[in-house]
Amino acid sequence: MLEKFEQAMSVTAKYLIKSTDSWVIDDALIGKLEKEKETLLATDMDSETKKVQLENKEMILKVVHSLEGYATEKGISCNFVILMASQFNSGFGKPDFSATNIAFQTKDGEKVAAVGKIVSAIEAKEKDRDNFFYLFYKRSMDVDDYDIDNQEICKKLFKDVVF
Numbered sequence: 001m002l003e004k005f006e007q008a009m010s011v012t013a014k015y016l017i018k019s020t021d022s023w024v025i026d027d028a029l030i031g032k033l034e035k036e037k038e039t040l041l042a043t044d045m046d047s048e049t050k051k052v053q054l055e056n057k058e059m060i061l062k063v064v065h066s067l068e069g070y071a072t073e074k075g076i077s078c079n080f081v082i083l084m085a086s087q088f089n090s091g092f093g094k095p096d097f098s099a100t101n102i103a104f105q106t107k108d109g110e111k112v113a114a115v116g117k118i119v120s121a122i123e124a125k126e127k128d129r130d131n132f133f134y135l136f137y138k139r140s141m142d143v144d145d146y147d148i149d150n151q152e153i154c155k156k157l158f159k160d161v162v163f
Helices: 002-019 027-042 047-074 094-098 150-162
Strands: 080-084 101-106 109-114 133-137
Touching: 002 047, 002 080, 002 150, 027 047, 047 080, 047 150, 133 150
Parallel strands: none
Antiparallel strands: 080 133, 101 109
């Protein structure tokens, strides 16, 4: 399940870089993806190539529709960016950043771990999992603006993409 999720997030992040100008997941991008899928379905090409391209497009659509659904549920604009850790340049020095602790809320309470223990792109050690993604949301500077719930959006993404 995790590999399926990682693949969908990776394909989506790569698509955003190669096929969009702004890398932003918004209503315009979702419309563009839907049209690309329709065009692909109507295109005459090798069946295996078409199958692979359709599977990738459907994975991307699952991710963007999940984010769109979350935005709609919360009454906020759909305006997200996904970056793979390998695309992200933090501006911190590697030793400083890898020692930075991150707090994760789990069902058993809060768990704290150093970034270097989680993200292999920061430190050159073997890791069980190699894919780490950053999800950004553009919100207004209004103090009363809605703040997204990190756990809730991650659970929704995982559920919508994997199942």
